Amino acid sequence: MPEQQAARTPLPQPTRPHPPAGAGRRTERMDHDDEQPLHHRPHGPAAAAADPTPPTVPATPAQRRTPPDGYRRAIEAHRQAARPSTVDPAVAEAVERQTAAMRELSRRAFPEPDVVPDDTPASIEAARAQRRGEAAASEAAALRRARAERAARHTAQQTAVPQQPAALRTTA
Template sequence: MNVRALHVLAPAPVKTGPTITAAAPAGPALPAVPVERRPPPDGYRRAIEAHRQAAPPSRVDPCIAEAVERQAAAMRELSRRAFPDPDVAADDEPAPIEQARAQRRRQADVSHAAALRRARAERTTRETRTAAAVPQSSAPLGRTA
């Protein structure tokens, strides 16, 4: 089937808002004539109907739907385990944010103490190596500056 004619349909009339009206260029005002839309040609209607008949209707496989539901339930359970609902704190207990801050401070203190121990051990090792590598003389060293 060859196309012999092509009829371009005009767009439907659009309500103009205040921003469109304000942005319109100043010029001679043309009377607003509504565009009359012609019905689509028979060939167009036939083509649309043929497409609708050829396209298979979407079918949901019950096995896939069941698998999706199982997966969603498993994800909800994992989420519930990973992010449990916080218990309501009593008035005399610190708020959850304060508990988190205190825990971070403790962790930082532990890390800081470990870093100090390591730095002291490395400094002792360096001083021991330096003392062994440099021969000790009985004469004191003089200053050059």
């Protein structure tokens, strides 16, 4: 009989079940008091009124420990140490020459607009008028090109197919 009794007694259950495999840390973080995930707990003024216990706040804020003197001296020495130059002077000179050559090529490819005397910048209206003039010239060139193409097509059609008189329709 004691063997049957032992078989019937349930095994003690763990007080806190393990989260299922693959569960993220944020969703399965439990509060030790009420066993609910953090995002399922009530919040807001109603929850504050329902919970009479005030939130616990540490009496004194955590203080940082001062680092040891040796550490501070090492950091200061590291900050003040001048790195020796590892650049070869010939390489630095070659870089300067290459940079100057690239700037000259850039000036040739993208010339600066005419500079206004006294180094005053050109007005916005002048720039807009210039852009409008360029756009009008571009539009006029496109219209001339389209008209020329249309005329060429029209003359090609007339010379390729001579027009025949329209056939008379017969009615029944």
